[in-house]
Amino acid sequence: METALSVTVGCFFAISVYLLLSKHVIRIMLGVGVLGNAVNLLIFTNGRLLREVPPIIAPGMSTPAMEIANPLPQALVLTAIVISFSLFAFMLVLAFRAYQSLGTDDTDGMRVAEPADEKLPPLGY
Amino acid sequence: MASPADAPIDYAAAMVTAPTSAADWIVVAPVLAPILLGAVLLMVRHKPVLHPWIALPGLAIVLASTVALVARVAAEGPLVMTMGGWLPPFGISFAADMLGSVLAMTAAFVALVCAAVAVRDIDTTGRRYGFYPFVMLLMAGVEGSFLTGDIFNLYVWFEVFLISSFGLIVLGSERSQLDGATKYAVLNLVATTLFLIGTGYLYGIFGTLNMADIARKAPGLRETAPLMTLATIYLLAFGMKAAAFPVNFWLPASYHTPRIVVAALFGGLLTKVGIYALLRTQVMFFPVERAVLSDVIAWVAVATMMLGVLGALAQSDIRRVLGFLVISGIGVMLAGLALGTPAGISGAVVYAVHSIIVMTALYLLAGEIAERTGGYSLHDVAGLYRVSPALAAAALLLVLSVAGLPPGSGLWPKVMLVRASLEEGAGMLAFAILASGFLITIAMGRMFALVFWREGENLAVTREARREGLLLLAVLVAPAIAIGLWPQPLIALGDAAAAGLLDPSSYLGAVFPQGAQP
């Protein structure tokens, strides 16, 4: 079980990194989206896997009746999902605004903050 | 496994039963106050005139509680509150030791000053679109990072200040801001994601998230590849946050783009949180792995120092010069980490305090310069010696501080680190610290001469500016010089912080008063 997910996680990371390495903002954003899923699966897998038993205590019981899926990584991933979603939303809008303002979606062309032909500082005193 | 629902409940097995005194809340107040008031600020978003009246007292509370915290930690050792009343390591502990408290206090101080500067600098639009809430939550994130005793919670606070910094960096939506922010956002996101990945692995290895618990379990897992990989991932993630070479690109690409008061806050605070996290994880969790990595860290430190200062020499925009100086300073702190000795770590802590104050002040100084000359370019800005001798004096003191010359605050941590390097036989580090200091002297000496001394007809028009900025600048310069003249108290705190990190027994004792695993 962990093995299958480990390999899956690796694929998620590989794709995400490949997208992040692109020059195009939108592909980078897609990479960010995949990266979030990759990490969530990674944390989830790190907490070890158990099939189909949700961590919910049945009515009438005070503790789980059988071995349940590890609830802690679920809580962590839930927090991480929310956070990465917020950041993702922000970055999407940022990409959109950057494109509007800068007129390019190619990061090589985004050279306002670090202009290519930057002047040397004064050489005198 | 299942037990009947009506079994008697043994609360003491799950919860802290001793009452929590109100005074203990100083450990959570630095986080809680900005969150509460940040939320209130959002509710009165359309009454911008109220914003400073909410934000400044809030930050004052943060400062007051962190000062109290430092005093209390100095007197009684680490202060712990485990949230929800659950026994550690099950609940999230806030654990203030000397390292966290000192940095928390310094951060609160500069944030308060910056927020005061912003009263004048940030217009109604900026306030309506969240300047003060961003600052409050940024501080909540930063203070939370310094004070939390839980590694995943540390990640959460990292994200809190990261997203707040996103808000601040784009506030204004100028073209260069959007460009810089894109790089800042993507690269920082990768960094925090690496941190999260590391934390996922950490949980998989240790089965715990409480820092004290990790520290006490780590010795049992020494010398294995997963632990080493974990230490390395953290090194990379926090090195990136701290802007260590070769993963520092986001900083020069972005720090000069936002409003100057924002840059001041960033330049002072954000990278230091990375340094804090490096110290916390590498020294407290992974001392053995850190020792293995020390050569790598040392070379990173050297490269960061040198490339930072070379970058500073190459810039003509004052803000960009400062961005590179931030980086160079990070290299110096990494040197302390590379050494890993009490003296080295203490030096890094003292340097961090110095750097928070001085880099913030330098950015604010740049703001004052621009206020009087309308620009930041070393090609245009001139003649300020005549216009504002007081500003020149402040500038000179800051230049001396950042260059590590007396009577500035930068001198003593550099002395500490050079000495620690020589004691460890790390001549390369000592050389790099001194050489980077020398090059900063040249860069900043030239800057001082060009901006203040130089006069010329084609240069920017200089004009008188309002006084408050200068006054607030003085509020930052004063402690810098005080540290330069009488560093003993700060060094004592730094030594205590280093001792606490290297031998976390008092930290462990504070988190687990019963000692053994519950």
Add this chain to the structure above:
Amino acid sequence: MEQSSDALTFFALLLPFAAAAVAPLATRLMGHRAAWLLALAPALIFLHFTTFLDEVSSGATITAGYAWIPALGVDFAWLIDGLSLTFALLITGIGALIVLYSGGYLKGHEHQGRFFSFILLFMGAMLGLVVSDNFLMLFVFWELTSITSFLLIGFDHRREASRRAAIQALAVTGLGGLSLLAGLLVVAGVTGEMSLSGLLGSGGAMRDSALYATALVLLLGGAFTKSAQFPFHFWLPNAMEAPTPVSAYLHSATMVKAGVYLVMRLNPAMGDTVMWATILPLFGGATLLVGGVLAVRQTDLKLMLAYTTVASLGLLVMLTGLGSEHAVAAAALYLVAHSMFKGALFMVAGVIDHEAGTRDVTKVGGLRRLMPVTASAAMLAAISMGGLPPMFGFLAKEEIYYATAGATPWLILVTLAALAGNALMFAVGFAVAIKPFFGVERETPKHAHEGPVLLWLGPLALAVAGVATALFSNVVHVLVSSPMATAIGGIPAEITISVVPHIGVPLALSLLTIVAGVAIYRSIDRLREMIAGMLAAIGWGPDRGFDQAIRGLIRASAAITSAIHHGRMDVYMGVTFTATAVALFAPMIVYGELPAWPAFPDLPFYEWTIIIIALIGLAAIVIAKDRLTAIVSLGIQGFAVAVIFMLLGAPDLSFTQFMVETLSVVILALVMTRLRLDPTDHRPLGEKLLDMAIAGTCGLGFTLMLLRVTQGTFDRTLSDFFEQWSYTIAHGRNIVNVILVDFRGVDTLGEIAVVMIAGLAILALIRIRPRAVPEPKPGPEL
């Protein structure tokens, strides 16, 4: 450190700083007459230090002070012996005169108060430097002298030359300062001593150390730069950009002698080795000759003096390096003499400049009748500089020739250097003293006349002191010279030389010096042209080299910086993920710990389906020809992940993932409506392959690490606890939710803070439009 305290000396050391603080105010109130008040400070300190003369002359070494930074072993402690006392007296004595002289020289200057302040600061720094016992205190004051001299040299800040000189001085002496710091810390590391007194008492510990050479080179790096030894000599003449009182003070009496002081101070602990006795005379001698020759080349009075100062410093270093009893005595005598005559001559040059409006030696003449007092002072000082009786300079020169006399080839070389240097200085000294005052009266930019008392008091006092000290040389020897020589040599020394010449080799050499000096003086104009021609032929000097170095540094920095910080984000990312790959693989390879080969996973077919759909979705994102296919594919892999969570017993996660994934796609689509992005991926094939390699390595690394971790044992303590108490205490059956809102509620608090701020930040991003659209109307927003 056990220290006796001495509050009076403590306050004496701080007094200059206090005076500096009040100087601007005093000057605003009293104008230039504040000089009289401010000069009281150095005068009082001078008097205070004279009280030590008695004790020190009887061979005592006084150490006292207070704890300053115990954590670093730094005390505010002073060491008073013959050497430091002499320096302290010179600094404060000449300092008082300089303050007075500044009162006249800068009378009416708008920043005279600031100037007083700087010069008093400088004096305080210099005084602290020479009396410091603690290494780091010494270093602090050392750096303070560099900084204050930066301010003083740049005082006339509107001129680029001043700014350049200031930066040059700061750079060169700053470099030396860091070298000194390193040296001191090496010494401290080797000997365990943080104080000079301790070091001096540690015997030969340092000399015997393996780090001796390192420490020596570092310490001399500090000393040589500060004392303008060849090849670092160039900054000192440029420092003449400073107002003349500064030149007189910094470049005669004190600051430049800090290096000499250091060398003398270290002589007992570090001297008497082959290295010491080779390096010091070599550099000193070279400096002496270079300074002398370059002095001849100048026409500016101040520059002429400045180069002779360089030469004199070389001479002092050379003598200290020789280290013999006579050499040490000669150094002690020459140092005192030089302070007096050079201070006087600089001030004279300043008076000429001030009164005649020019300092060009070829443009002034015959001022003797107009400025008789100044002329007298100049003559007296020149006689001392030339080493003629009955001046103190004579004693010094006699002793020099005693010291160098010897038959070894080394000593003959040293003697020749001393001879040549002295002759050159003789010529230049008289050129400064005679040419402006004698001969035909020349038309000058200003009509010259005798300056006010504040201007001539200083030079005259120093010139007269040159005579007086020589005439009462026995007293001076007992109180000053001998204790100083004792301190330098590290063994008791007694100097007996007096103005009455003794027949012998030294006298012969003295006479030879005079003859050669006169010859040079007579042909000085021709020599000047000759040297100028030679220098033009060489066409390069360290001074030009400095500019080239700075420009080269900036250009190189710019090249390096733009090569690294090139603004190309894909490369930034590439570096980051390469580092990630290394971080993942290096430990596994180094420790040789790869995870065990896992068994083929046993999953029901529908789980495989979901995983395959996730992978298809992923692949589709990459190969999608247009962005919308990619976005839809993003949705597919997101849904697949949600289903995976559901299958693995995480309904809350699945729930959230479905919602979030959809909202992400929705926001993407909403954003895309306006955003027409270039649909294709322009990476060239090579780059694509590289990126694939990086991405693949990262992915594999994460997989291997994950396998490795999950193959280990797992500690489920935390979750067991949560399961145990989720319902009984926290009243919740959904353990995940209880963790979120109770066990780990702080995480959730931070998380919603993130959500809130993200909302606000996005609002700011969308709404704030610089220039094009003004702030939106508040109307529709409630």
Add this chain to the structure above:
Amino acid sequence: MIPYLSNILFALVWAAITGSFTLANIVVGFLLGAIALYLIREQVGSLGYFQRAVRVASLGLLFLYELALSAWKVAILVLSPRMDLKPGIFAYPLKVDRDFEITMLANLITLTPGTLSVDVSEDRRILYVHAIDASDPDQTRRDIAEGFERKILEAFR
């Protein structure tokens, strides 16, 4: 409206009396309330309420029937080896004119065999319908008019 509200009120009262606010109990309460109201239908003027309920139910049944039929036809079409398609868009003149009714009709059309509402004209007179078999649009128009549109008018007028 008033009978409907009374019915809900009855359901809540039922739940309160029985002391159980579970969904099932409330539904039971609602049904019991409806019966109770039915008994007093003439006094409270809720006659229309029940007539309408019946017509709505009839519309619902028609819909479910048509839905099943539609799904079946599509299944047959899709699975037939050679799909014989004559798709196209035709205009359907609307009799219903209230937004709510237009919406309902359009949705029902979408869910029934071989037809799909593409758009409503600006003046809300014409519904454009895509049919998978548009060879005889008049027949389809008639089917709609006689089927759903009539039932809707009955139920909601």
Add this chain to the structure above:
Amino acid sequence: MSAAESFRQFAELVALGLLSLAFLATVLRVILGPTLPDRVLALDMLVGAALGFIAVIGIRTGYTLYVDIAIALGLVGFLATVAFARFILRQGAPSDESPEERRDDAPPRAKSMEPET
């Protein structure tokens, strides 16, 4: 285990198999396109199939609480389709059969909207 239960479990497996095939077919349409509406339609369909999948898993595991997930999924799936429809409307008329492949040679709107200074 009763025969009815066995039948149900068999039915579950068959259903999961059919659903898996449905998933794959739908995903294929997403990738094949050729137009954006086709892809969106397929995504919408995918959500529908996932809904059924959740229901079957709910029955299979006995955790019928998954039904809430299904409801929420139906809801947001609807939202996604609406948003895409909106996007399609915005994107304007395609000039030929494969609208996405056409390149925008005209400068982006942003430039005319916010003049560079």
Add this chain to the structure above:
Amino acid sequence: MRTVIFGSIAPYLTSLMVLFSVFVLLRGHNEPGGGFIGGLIAASAFAIYGIACGVSPVRRALRFHPMAISGAGLLTSALSGLVSLGYATPFLTGLWAPEGFMGIEFAFSSVLFFDIGVYLVVVGSITSIALALEERESD
């Protein structure tokens, strides 16, 4: 996207979904759900409303600015943790009203208010984002 069909059905969908979201919020402590998911559902509802009927009706319907709602949510959550100051317990300690307070499935507790705060933050922020984007669209 203001078609007759969509425009007339969307308000009902929205109110249904908001109801559902409150249900999900309140039962989160015992079943899958909770403030975050509930908030997302409600925000999706408002997004649909906005797309179907325009932004202004949504803004009017909410009365307060969505970000103010978000702020109120954060305030609620933080305050529900602060209450424990008065009980000499650490921050965020769950405080429960005496059992059987309302006799219904969810108990009245500080934890509930915490989750309500989460809900409000999510509703406010996500709605704000959606509306802002939608507004940008239509101007």
Add this chain to the structure above:
Amino acid sequence: MIDFAQNILAGVLILIGSAFTLVAAIGILRLPDVYSRAHAASKAGVVGSGLMLIALAVFTDDLATAMRALAGVAFFILTAPVSTHLLAKASYAAGFRLWPGSVRDEMANGLSENEQSD
């Protein structure tokens, strides 16, 4: 007895439901243009998933869950035609032509110019 009926009925319903879903998916693959494919998606999809949700309602013993499952079906029936309609309308307005084999397009001349402006 009830148990037996529940199991059988649930089994049958999920079989039919999943079969319909697959049919819809095949339809999506085979039909020629987006408008025809929408027929498959909206009808077979609704029926398929609806039946499976009903199966869950039948299977569960918890009435509240069953009610929610049925509510889910209702909800799906409510939204599916709307989204199909929106997609079709948007595609048409955006200019995605009908399959060339289509026999008529009465909307082509009826569509007013300002349709695209909302």
